[in-house]
Amino acid sequence: MKQMKKWPALAFALAALITVAAQTRSGLIAKNGAPETVYSTYAPADSVKTDPETGLAVDEHLTLVKGQCTACHSSKLILQSHFSRDKWIERIRWMQRTQKLWDLGESEPAILAYLVKHYGPIDQPFDGRREPLKATKWHKLETGR
Ligand code: HEC
Missing domain, CATH: 4.10.910 (30s ribosomal protein s13; domain 2)
Incomplete structure (x- = not known):
């Protein structure tokens, strides 16, 4: 007892x-x-100031990016993106091919550097959530149709 x-x-x-x-x-x-x-995945880290007008990160290339990249659409399309350098190039080429985006010429490397620096891929360390399933065998649902 x-x-x-x-x-x-x-x-x-x-x-x-x-x-x-x-x-x-x-x-x-x-x-x-x-x-x-x-940390939010949307806003840049606290140390980076953002432009009040567009929400874009403030650095030496802001004016350039603002001028070239917010003429047709909201900066939100950039803010919500997290692309690698290759993916940014691909998006720019796509806009040039299909959306009448002009040749960025000599500004392109600076614009790309800015985009990758502030809106590059997010590689956060494992944050405590479970890791993605690796080999998953999905079941096909029988819909009866
Ligand atoms: C000539 C017009 C134009 C300019 C200038 C322009 N874009 Fe776009 N962009 C578009 C259009 C149109 C879309 C498609 C919008 C939609 O789907 O609603 C788009 C889409 C996007 C998207 C979303 C693509 C996706 O797959 O998620 C991003 C990101 C983007 N633009 C970034 C940029 C950047 C960075 C620049 C500057 C280099 C830029 N845009 C300049 C026309 C333009």
Whole structure:
């Protein structure tokens, strides 16, 4: 009987431990106990100033990009993109081929550098969510049609 009384306390301690461990793993609690900053994938990091008019990151090429890239559409199309250099080139070529985007000429390398720097692929470390399934065998649903 004496042994039994310890169980609730032990179970409670274990549950608390698991909860803390899970929250640490999921990033709710940082390793040092402080709440971890949650970065949005949309806005650039806090250290980068954004242009109030377009929301584009402020740097030496902003004026250039603003002039060349917001003439036809909202800057939101850029803000929501996270492309590699190759993918940015492909998008620009696509706009040139189908949307009457002009030849960017000598400005192209600077524009590309700006786009890749601020709107490049996001490679965040594993953030605590489960990793994507690798080899998944999907089942075909029988629709009866
Ligand atoms: C001549 C007009 C024009 C200019 C200038 C222009 N675009 Fe576009 N762009 C378009 C059109 C049209 C679309 C398609 C819009 C839509 O789908 O609603 C588009 C789409 C996009 C998209 C979305 C593509 C996707 O697949 O998600 C991005 C990103 C983009 N433009 C970036 C840029 C950048 C960067 C520049 C500057 C180098 C630029 N655009 C300059 C016409 C232009």
